[in-house]
Amino acid sequence: xxxxxxxxxxxxCQDKIGLLHPAGYSDAGYRLYDDTDLKxxxxxxxxxxxxxxxxxxxxxxxxxxxxxxEALAQQIELLTLRRKHIDDLLALARRIQQKGENxxxxxxxxxxxxxxxxxxxxxxxxxxTEYKEFEKKHGKRSQEESKAAADGLMKVIAExxxxxxxxxxxxxAVQAQVGKxxxxxxxxxxxxxxxxxxxxxxxxxxxGEFTTNIDAAGGEGTAAFINEAIEIFVK
Numbered sequence: 102x103x104x105x106x107x108x109x110x111x112x113x114c115q116d117k118i119g120l121l122h123p124a125g126y127s128d129a130g131y132r133l134y135d136d137t138d139l140k141x142x143x144x145x146x147x148x149x150x151x152x153x154x155x156x157x158x159x160x161x162x163x164x165x166x167x168x169x170x171e172a173l174a175q176q177i178e179l180l181t182l183r184r185k186h187i188d189d190l191l192a193l194a195r196r197i198q199q200k201g202e203n204x205x206x207x208x209x210x211x212x213x214x215x216x217x218x219x220x221x222x223x224x225x226x227x228x229x230t231e232y233k234e235f236e237k238k239h240g241k242r243s244q245e246e247s248k249a250a251a252d253g254l255m256k257v258i259a260e261x262x263x264x265x266x267x268x269x270x271x272x273x274a275v276q277a278q279v280g281k282x283x284x285x286x287x288x289x290x291x292x293x294x295x296x297x298x299x300x301x302x303x304x305x306x307x308x309g310e311f312t313t314n315i316d317a318a319g320g321e322g323t324a325a326f327i328n329e330a331i332e333i334f335v336k
Contacts, residue, residue, distance in 0.1 A: 262319025302331030
């Protein structure tokens with residue numbers, strides 16, 4: 102289902118910097134967003150409520166290992182910490198109002214836990230050699246070049262679809278396709294070692310957005326088939 106976005110909005114701003122692209126446009130020129138776009142927009146807005154800059158959100162959501170469910174768990178934890186902080190401030194303010202409390206409790210103003218968890222969440226998406234290499238390559242690309250690289254990767258992944266219906270994961274043709282996938286990632290994103298490739302395979306088959314997108318491209322069961330083929334390849 103597609104929904105309209107009228108006028109200049111956060112979504113339009115995010116479209117302009119390449120963070121959120123509309124699925125299409127209505128006859129009146131309004132942006133149209135499908136269910137996948139709306140899920141992405143929800144995560145963007147949650148990051149914005151947590152005061153993450155748009156460029157930081159782009160970096161996180163552009164991470165090759167970005168997982169929507171893990172990011173949502175981090176957002177929930179941060180929102181919970183912020184709620185506790187607000188509750189503590191409210192309790193202090195009410196004590197001052199009701200009792201005229203003079204012994205100021207500065208602990209209520211301490212935001213160190215929030216800041217510590219925020220930095221930890223950011224680091225989980227960027228403090229890796231692979232990500233630094235990805236960021237270096239990604240930073241040199243135009244929006245069109247980034248899209249072409251992503252489309253090319255999905256094409257390589259989709260080619261596993263027909264194979265899963267006629268070949269075993271250990272078949273030489275399937276194993277050659279895994280080698281093609283590894284080479285493509287190394288050329289366009291970061292050095293894809295066997296260890297990294299194994300991690301990607303598990304992520305592809307772990308459910309959530311990655312599995313849904315891969316199965317949509319190659320047919321149901323493609324993500325699990327790729328994971329099985331990768332495990333044979335790395336051993």
